[in-house]
Amino acid sequence: xxxxxxxxxxxxxxxxxxxxxxxxxxxxxxxxxxxxxxxxxxxxxxxxxxxxxxxxxxxxxxxxxxxxxxxxxxxxxxxxxxxxxxxxxxxxxxxxxxxxxxxxxxxxxxxxxxxxxxxxxxxxxxxxxxxxxxxxxxxxxxxxxxxxxxxxxxxxxxxxxxxxxxxxxxxxxxxxxxxxxxxxxxxxxxxxxxxxxxxxxxxxxxxxxxxxxxxxxxxxxxxxxxxxxxxxxxxxxxxxxxxxxxxxxxxxxxxxxxxxxxxxxxxxxxxxxxxxxxxxxxxxxxxxxxxxxxxxxxxxxxxxxxxxxxxxxxxxxxxxxxxxxxxxxxxxxx
Amino acid sequence: xxxxxxxxxxxxxxxxxxxxxxxxxxxxxxxxxxxxxxxxxxxxxxxxxxxxxxxxxxxxxxxxxxxxxxxxxxxxxxxxxxxxxxxxxxxxxxxxxxxxxxxxxxxxxxxxxxxxxxxxxxxxxxxxxxxxxxxxxxxxxxxxxxxxxxxxxxxxxxxxxxxxxxxxxxxxxxxxxxxxxxxxxxxxxxxxxxxxxxxxxxxxxxxxxxxxxxxxxxxxxxxxxxxxxxxxxxxxxxxxxxxxxxxxxxxxxxxxxxxxxxxxxxxx
Numbered sequence: 001x002x003x004x005x006x007x008x009x010x011x012x013x014x015x016x017x018x019x020x021x022x023x024x025x026x027x028x029x030x031x032x033x034x035x036x037x038x039x040x041x042x043x044x045x046x047x048x049x050x051x052x053x054x055x056x057x058x059x060x061x062x063x064x065x066x067x068x069x070x071x072x073x074x075x076x077x078x079x080x081x082x083x084x085x086x087x088x089x090x091x092x093x094x095x096x097x098x099x100x101x102x103x104x105x106x107x108x109x110x111x112x113x114x115x116x117x118x119x120x121x122x123x124x125x126x127x128x129x130x131x132x133x134x135x136x137x138x139x140x141x142x143x144x145x146x147x148x149x150x151x152x153x154x155x156x157x158x159x160x161x162x163x164x165x166x167x168x169x170x171x172x173x174x175x176x177x178x179x180x181x182x183x184x185x186x187x188x189x190x191x192x193x194x195x196x197x198x199x200x201x202x203x204x205x206x207x208x209x210x211x212x213x214x215x216x217x218x219x220x221x222x223x224x225x226x227x228x229x230x231x232x233x234x235x236x237x238x239x240x241x242x243x244x245x246x247x248x249x250x251x252x253x254x255x256x257x258x259x260x261x262x263x264x265x266x267x268x269x270x271x272x273x274x275x276x277x278x279x280x281x282x283x284x285x286x287x288x289x290x291x292x293x294x295x296x297x298x299x300x301x302x303x304x305x306x307x308x309x310x311x312x313x314x315x316x317x318x319x320x321x322x323x324x325x326x327x328x329x330x331x332x333x334x
Numbered sequence: 335x336x337x338x339x340x341x342x343x344x345x346x347x348x349x350x351x352x353x354x355x356x357x358x359x360x361x362x363x364x365x366x367x368x369x370x371x372x373x374x375x376x377x378x379x380x381x382x383x384x385x386x387x388x389x390x391x392x393x394x395x396x397x398x399x400x401x402x403x404x405x406x407x408x409x410x411x412x413x414x415x416x417x418x419x420x421x422x423x424x425x426x427x428x429x430x431x432x433x434x435x436x437x438x439x440x441x442x443x444x445x446x447x448x449x450x451x452x453x454x455x456x457x458x459x460x461x462x463x464x465x466x467x468x469x470x471x472x473x474x475x476x477x478x479x480x481x482x483x484x485x486x487x488x489x490x491x492x493x494x495x496x497x498x499x500x501x502x503x504x505x506x507x508x509x510x511x512x513x514x515x516x517x518x519x520x521x522x523x524x525x526x527x528x529x530x531x532x533x534x535x536x537x538x539x540x541x542x543x544x545x546x547x548x549x550x551x552x553x554x555x556x557x558x559x560x561x562x563x564x565x566x567x568x569x570x571x572x573x574x575x576x577x578x579x580x581x582x583x584x585x586x587x588x589x590x591x592x593x594x595x596x597x598x599x600x601x602x
Contacts, residue, residue, distance in 0.1 A: 083413045084421075085429045086406045090476050094443035095431070097453050101446040104337040108568045140352050151342060161593070162357055168585040168592075170538025171437075176565065176578040180364040187363060194551055237337060266436025267542035269558070273565060286438040286541065288588050293442060294547065303447060305439040332390065 095309075102302035113303035121280040122288035122308060129196060129284065130264035133203040138257040142249065143212025148212070149219040166208050171269025174205050179274055194276025199284065202270040207263050211256030218252040251326045258319040262312050368579040371572070379576035384551040388560040388577075394468075395556065396536045399475045403532050407483025408525065412517075414484070415491040432480050440477050441545020444470060470546035471556065478542050479532045479593075486528035487521050494520045523599045530595065534588040538581065557581055 024128070103110050113119065148160055149255040166174065178201060192198035222245070230240045268286040275282045285308050292301035337345075367375055379385070413419075414426060432440070446452050448464040457464060464470045498520070502512045518525075540558040548554045556564060557577060565574035 079409055080413050080417055082417050083406065083410045084425065087410065087425065087480075090473065091428055091431050092439070093453070094447040094477070095435070097447040098439070098443035101452075107391045140349070143345060144353065147346050151346050153346060159353060161589075162353065164589060164592075165357060165361075167583075168534060168589040170540060170558050170581050170585065172540040172561050173538070173578045173581045173585070176561060176574055177360045177582075179366045179565075180367055180575060181360040201356070205360075208356065237341070262434065266439065268436065268438045272562070273539075286436055289438050289442055290545065293445065298442075298451070299448070301442050305436075305442045307438055308439055309434075312436070315467060316434055 049111065074309055090279050093215065096314040098302050099306055101298060102306040104299050104302070109299060110306070113300045114307050118279045118283070119285075119288060119300065119304050120172050122283045122285045123304070123311075125196070125199075125281070126265055126285040126308075127311070129199045129203060130201055133207060134257045134261040136204060137199075137207055137211045137260045138230045138253055141208070141256060141260075142253055143213050145212045145215035145219055149216055163209050166206050171206060171267070172272070174270040175202060175273040178202055178205060178270075182326045183274065193274050194278060194282060196282055198274040198276070199271050199282055202274045203264045203267055206267060206270045207260035210263070211253060214252045214256035214259075218249055222248050251323060255319060255323060258315055262315045265312050265315070266308060364579060364582075365576055367572070368575045375572075376576050376579070379573050380580050382573075384555065385560060385577065387552045388555045388557045391468075391471075391554070392537055392556045392558075395472055395475055396533055397477060398472050399536050400529060400532055402476060403479055403483050404525065404529065407480070407528060408487055408521070411487040412483045412490055415488055416496070429481050429484050432477055435477075437478060437539065437541025438545060440474060440542040444474055444477070444542075444546055447471070465546050466548040466554070468554070471543050471554070474542040474546050475536045475539055478539055479535045482531040482535065483525065483528035486524045486531070490521045491517075492522035523595060527592070527595050527599065530588060530591050534585065537584055 001025060102113070114123075144163070148156065148163075155194070169177070178198075179193060180192055181188065182198065182201060186190060192201055227240055227244050230244050231237075266286060267284075268290070271284055272287065275284060275287065277283050277287050279288075283291075285304055289301045289304050289308070292298070292304070338600050380389075392506055410425075410429065414422065415427070435443075445465055448454050448457065448470060450458045450465070452458075452465075454464070462469075464473065494517075499512050502516050507515065537556075538558060539556075540562070543556055544562065547556070547559060549559055549563065551560075551563065558581065561574050561577045561581065564570040564577060
């Protein structure tokens, strides 16, 4: 059982998604009790005097270091400086340049760019479609996780492996894959290209793993005795689900749904072919931004980009607040 | 909960039906459309000069991005785990940023920084083309793949602690020896996992790269851009299917590698 859980966690970890930050934020806390972190300073200081004396034991290995202080770890000031510089040039400076550019004509210029009718419409389509996708994911993702954990059927392992496929596939491939079935000349006669339903299907495809992979481990670890107790006390299946199972799963469902929403907001590759890019109809914000760059309106592109970033950050912030609140409640209950 | 067989079966049918319609059937259809004219046709389509140059360009970007990400990713992970400095929390948040940023926004941000009218526009005017050139595509790929190595190596570094490194150091090993003989072997699976994720994302990145590429066939098209331009510009639907199937094959290999590596990692 543990092996299976590990595998699941690993599978979720494989996802190029914002799920990791959440998980990793807790890492330092989890590991602190092992005594690795807080003690390291003292250990290092304690060892230092002995270091130079032991050099003679391994003459071939290394010349005696002149400054033992710098021996352990690469995280010296120089290393930190290089890392900071790297992260700044690759990540921070571009985003700073973007933000400054979006306010190139002042706050009013920014506001005018974001509230231009087509810009606003594209943001609205993005949020609307992403919200639909998030809700469908919450319901069907949980259902899929449930079936994969509590049900037994031949080929379950294959189905389980299939769930990760959307994360592994390049987004443009997702687009083509869906077009081959739901596009022009559809073999089943369902043509969804250039409709909002096409957008929904494409986004459902790329966000499928989020809810499934966050609910699965919780469901595996859930205490089934409580469910049985409820059932033996006469609770119906629906009551048991509503009162026992759902509250346990709620944080995981919410987390997965939020991540799916955040991903759907910024998605481009998977919707670019199937969406049709019709302004006010199926043009999502990322397509609008791309179009504004193409017709040389960098201010509009930058402003809507910043708006999109703001929505994504807000979503992730709400998620973090909610998850820390549940955690606190759990700690209080425990 | 004791679920009746009827409910159980209908839940199963809904779940599997959903996956079938969303995942299985579209993938089966594209495979069928790619391979129904025969394997020869597929091979011919993915070995045209434009396709070959796209494959080469994609591999070139991977070959530049992976070493950079390994060096700076491991350095960042070491700094985050072992370092005690002010602003560590901030650095943590910056590492996660690329996950939250839409690929298109990445492209726009890079244009605002490196483009002709951007902060570093002087480079462009001096004749060193970043945007609409290879450097731009490399930087875009670096942006979107930056967290992978850091986030895979970091937990391993936490786990192994520092005792062995300190022991090595006590025995007279210098910093590099400690790193090569102790730290690197300990983090190798985490690092490999991070590299696999980086390669997959670098090969598959589309949105950020299309924004900063000039997109000329045979010159500045990666595999993903080739799929897009074949479908949109050339109306070569079959060519797009074939190139997409090639990318899908790579993705499947990656998925397989990840499963194997994951097992290796948890066996440790």
